[in-house]
Amino acid sequence: MSADDTARTIEIQTEIETAAALPALLARAYARYSNFTVAAAVIDEHGAVHLGVNVENAAYPSGTCAEQTAIGAMVTAGSRRIARVLIAAGSNAVVQPCGACRQRIAEFAADDCEIVSVQDGVTTQRAPFWSLLPDSFGPRDLD
Numbered sequence: 184m185s186a187d188d189t190a191r192t193i194e195i196q197t198e199i200e201t202a203a204a205l206p207a208l209l210a211r212a213y214a215r216y217s218n219f220t221v222a223a224a225v226i227d228e229h230g231a232v233h234l235g236v237n238v239e240n241a242a243y244p245s246g247t248c249a250e251q252t253a254i255g256a257m258v259t260a261g262s263r264r265i266a267r268v269l270i271a272a273g274s275n276a277v278v279q280p281c282g283a284c285r286q287r288i289a290e291f292a293a294d295d296c297e298i299v300s301v302q303d304g305v306t307t308q309r310a311p312f313w314s315l316l317p318d319s320f321g322p323r324d325l326d
Contacts, residue, residue, distance in 0.1 A: 194230060198267065201232050203304040205271035212236035212273070216243050220273030223249035227262035228293060250284040254291065265291045268312070271301040277308050285316045 184192075205222045212220035214237055221237045235252025250268060257265070268288060272278045277300040280288060288296070289312075296312035313319075 197226060197230055197232065198269070198299070198306065201226065201269055202271075202299070202301045202306050204234075205269060205301050206304045208234060208236060209271060209273045212249070213238045213246075214273070215239055216241075216246075221249040221278065222271045223253045224269040225250070225253040225257045225265050226267040226269070227257055227260075228264035228266050229262065230266075231257075231260065231262060233257035233260060233262070248281060248284050250280050251287055254287055257291070263291060264293050265296050265312075266293050267297045267299055269299045269301050269306070271304075275302050277302065279310070279315065285312075286319070288312060289316055289319045289321045 201224045205224060208222035209220045212222060214220045216239045223235050225233045227233065233253050233256040235249045235256055237246060237249045238252065239246035250270065253268070265288060268280070270278055270280065279298060292312050298310045298312050298315060299306050300308040
């Protein structure tokens with residue numbers, strides 16, 4: 184097996200294990216006001232997984248989205264590039280990042296970044312991130 188094949192196998196296994204873990208993570212979300220729990224995982228360019236859940240606030244809507252929490256964990260860990268974002272909702276619906284989270288993801292998204300929906304612990308739908316936010320404003324516009 185080539186080094187590329189080995190790396191791809193590890194990448195696939197990481198995604199499978201991460202998707203399987205997201206449903207249990209939903210129980211940690213703090214969705215007191217909307218009752219809509221979301222768990223997200225950001226997989227960085229090195230294959231490290233950074234987790235997050237939504238955290239609401241009485242001063243609704245000043246809470247944080249699961250994607251935002253996961254991105255914060257990634258940055259805190261020292262990573263700066265997102266390869267994939269996996270998202271699961273407590274309703275088991277296919278969900279996509281909100282507009283604000285799309286902008287947050289754009290700050291760190293690799294050229295081939297994907298958004299992956301998770302239902303029942305299994306990946307069900309994937310979309311190229313940049314198709315969700317074409318012609319966006321980002322760091323490249325400031326360089």
